Amino acid sequence: MIQLENICKQYTNHNHTVRAVDNVSFSVAPNERVGIAGGSGSGKSTLLRLIAMLEKPTSGTLRLFGEEIHSIQNHTEIYRSMQMMFQNPLAVIPPRMNLEAFLLEPYINYGLMDVAGLRSTETDALYDWEENSFVPVAGNELGLDKTYTCKYLCDLVELRGARTLMTYGSDFYEGYSCLTVNEYGKGKAWYVAADADKEFYGDFLEKVLKDSGVSCGIKEEIPDALEITVRENENEKYYIYQNFGTEAVSIPVPEGEISWIYGNGSDKLKVYGLAVAKVIV
Secondary structure (H helix, E strand, C coil): CEEEEEEEEEEEECCEEEEEEEEEEEEECCCCCCCCCCCCCCCHHHHHHHHCCCCCCCEEEEEECCEEHHHCCCHHHHHHHCCCCCCCHHHCCCCCCCHHHHHHHHHHHCCHHHHHCEEEEEEEECCCCCCEEEEECCCCCCCCCCCEEEEEEEEEEEECCCEEEEEECCCCCCCCEEEEEEEECCEEEEEECEEECHHHHHHHHHHHHHHHCCCCCCCCCCCCCEEEEEEECCCEEEEEEEECCCCCECCCCCCCEEEEEECCCCCCECCCCEEEEEEEC
16 A cells, blocks of 8 residues: 655755645555656656655655554555556666576576476577577477567577477577476566567467457457557456557447446547546456
């Protein structure tokens, strides 16, 4: 639970005072998702820095998981449950860590390697003009039968329970696993070890969704540039449409009783447009 009551943050430079956050109050319950929208300079980043305890509020009360931030002694426990992703990507990487150590840290510290059933041993960084390939293993459980191109970063992994579906096609790590699956709990963890081409992700995700019995509830064809995000609870599903293309597109509507929270399904969605629909489950 995150609770803010009358939070203010102001900065003073010489004789000039700027109130970046002015009397903000709201709360975020467990498993709740909240979006904060506003123009550039409206205080969004400052507000997030306050919640992340990277800055102290000038006034007001901020509680994290029921405890006021002034009384929190162990910040490490808080940071295990909450992190901030900075806008500047260079500020994300600690200067004393190389890229490989930085990428592996969450896998090692939080047991994600166990979920994937493997361990990363090395990363091969390719030049922009270099490429490798994903080669299917005969009889793999997804039925993948094409060879795909991959570029940029190629992760070399040591299997610890995972099964190989595809391998690298060239270089000194030819034959190494690049697509794996691991049984974990009641589900499966799929690991893609390199940045593959668009065709791979289309084929791979289609087969994974079919294998898992997952459906977005939309039977119409979805335009390439239209992104659809689904959020759901026990009673409702929310479909969030965003058009990242260069022309307006028709909105494929899901099955069920629909009410439009933002926009509507009868008009085409303009470039960079947004529409939100609610469906009763």
